[in-house]
Amino acid sequence: MSEKKRLVIVGGGAAGFFSAINAAQLANNLEVIILEKTHKLLSKVRISGGGRCNVTHQCFDNKLLAANYPRGNKELLSCFHQFNAADTIEWFSQHKIKLKAESDGRMFPDTDSSETIINCFLNEANKSGITIKTGVALTGYSQTEDGQFILHLSDKTTLHATFLLIASGGHPAASAYSWISNVSNHTILNPTPSLFTFNIPNSPFKGLEGVAVEVTLTLPGYNRTEKGPLLITHWGLSGPVVLRMSAWAAEWLGKKNYLTEVSINFLQGLNHAKALEIFTENKNTYAKLSLATNKFSTNIPNRLWERLLECANIDKQLQYAQLSKKQINTLVNLLADFRVAMNGKTTFKEEFVTCGGVHLAEINMKTMESKKIYNLFFAGEVINVDGITGGFNFQAAWSTAMIAARNIASRCNNS
Ligand SMILES: Cc1cc2nc3c(=O)[nH]c(=O)nc-3n(C[C@H](O)[C@H](O)[C@H](O)COP(=O)(O)OP(=O)(O)OC[C@H]3O[C@@H](n4cnc5c(N)ncnc54)[C@H](O)[C@@H]3O)c2cc1C
Numbered sequence: 319m320s321e322k323k324r325l326v327i328v329g330g331g332a333a334g335f336f337s338a339i340n341a342a343q344l345a346n347n348l349e350v351i352i353l354e355k356t357h358k359l360l361s362k363v364r365i366s367g368g369g370r371c372n373v374t375h376q377c378f379d380n381k382l383l384a385a386n387y388p389r390g391n392k393e394l395l396s397c398f399h400q401f402n403a404a405d406t407i408e409w410f411s412q413h414k415i416k417l418k419a420e421s422d423g424r425m426f427p428d429t430d431s432s433e434t435i436i437n438c439f440l441n442e443a444n445k446s447g448i449t450i451k452t453g454v455a456l457t458g459y460s461q462t463e464d465g466q467f468i469l470h471l472s473d474k475t476t477l478h479a480t481f482l483l484i485a486s487g488g489h490p491a492a493s494a495y496s497w498i499s500n501v502s503n504h505t506i507l508n509p510t511p512s513l514f515t516f517n518i519p520n521s522p523f524k525g526l527e528g529v530a531v532e533v534t535l536t537l538p539g540y541n542r543t544e545k546g547p548l549l550i551t552h553w554g555l556s557g558p559v560v561l562r563m564s565a566w567a568a569e570w571l572g573k574k575n576y577l578t579e580v581s582i583n584f585l586q587g588l589n590h591a592k593a594l595e596i597f598t599e600n601k602n603t604y605a606k607l608s609l610a611t612n613k614f615s616t617n618i619p620n621r622l623w624e625r626l627l628e629c630a631n632i633d634k635q636l637q638y639a640q641l642s643k644k645q646i647n648t649l650v651n652l653l654a655d656f657r658v659a660m661n662g663k664t665t666f667k668e669e670f671v672t673c674g675g676v677h678l679a680e681i682n683m684k685t686m687e688s689k690k691i692y693n694l695f696f697a698g699e700v701i702n703v704d705g706i707t708g709g710f711n712f713q714a715a716w717s718t719a720m721i722a723a724r725n726i727a728s729r730c731n732n733s
Contacts, residue, residue: 330354333698344727355455371432390703488672518554605639
């Protein structure tokens, strides 16, 4: 029998546990150690999805799944060919956890508790003989001539390893990655927060908190359009459309220090000419009705409609018949391109991910091995991959962790 190999995994989070369990179960003669710098294991899993853990998304087309990742969409496609949302559901089912889908596609354990996932991982780790060291951080490493890793730990001890897997998660501060770049020469792309809501300090929507409306959102100067529900909050703007835009434009907004204009289109996909036509028709059809009754779109709640009229300087008591051509033009222009000034961001339900991290061009995404250092692997949010909300971030963690685990196990078994 060949000599026992050792895999050390840095990070006791989602990717760290998933790779540890699968590598230990797939390899014949592998000792697996997880190092976690805090005293808490799986802490993000515990608080994820409001304590319910949105494990994955009910999306079985790999291309569509990959389209939900502002960073890593092309690279993750090859990962999803190896381990995708269906495989996640199957893995959890084999471990006696049923995942249920909500109407928007988000999938949760049927217990609606993240503890279900945590207990499963802790039990599997225990059954597989995985050693877990908490309160110990990896601070750096070197390699012997025969390629063994010598790991330098925060408690001043060292640990030898055949394989090293970095699953240390995301962090918005570049300094959190310096130990990786210092020792491995891997490029770290500027870590920046993703998934946040927009602060609008002088919001024209004050007093309308809680109002939701379907809109099309753009950021003038940034080439992307997002459609979906917008939610007016005490701080400014939130809702799926804002969160998605914050993810796609995370780097751009970061560079602008979160100071920019936001353009909201309330026209529901109608073009300018069609909107003008509707108002002109309404002039006749609802001649005696006051503008306070919104006959333009049932989608715009009344309180918001009245505020939009106010912003257009149009008296809501005016009758449709009295609307001038100029007023119609002003109103349609406003509904097509309502500008508000963003100044700052707020974390959404404490949930955020990091855009940036280890450069994907330096990782073989078919194996998750470093292209620079033999037997060094990466998984999870530490790499430059992040998804929008909906279970996509965990899916990336499971996929990359499983691929790394399979390749480590196969190399271990074949050597
Ligand atoms: C509040 C919140 C809710 C979320 N909800 C969801 C959700 O419902 N669905 C979803 O898909 N995504 C969600 N996310 C995102 C998701 O949690 C992350 O994408 C995912 O946890 C990433 O897994 P990871 O293992 O790569 O990193 P992490 O879970 O962050 O784990 C990394 C671990 O490594 C440890 N570590 C770091 N450096 C070192 C070191 N040098 N030595 C030793 N240990 C180290 C850290 O302490 C940490 O425990 C949420 C995020 C937050 C913050």
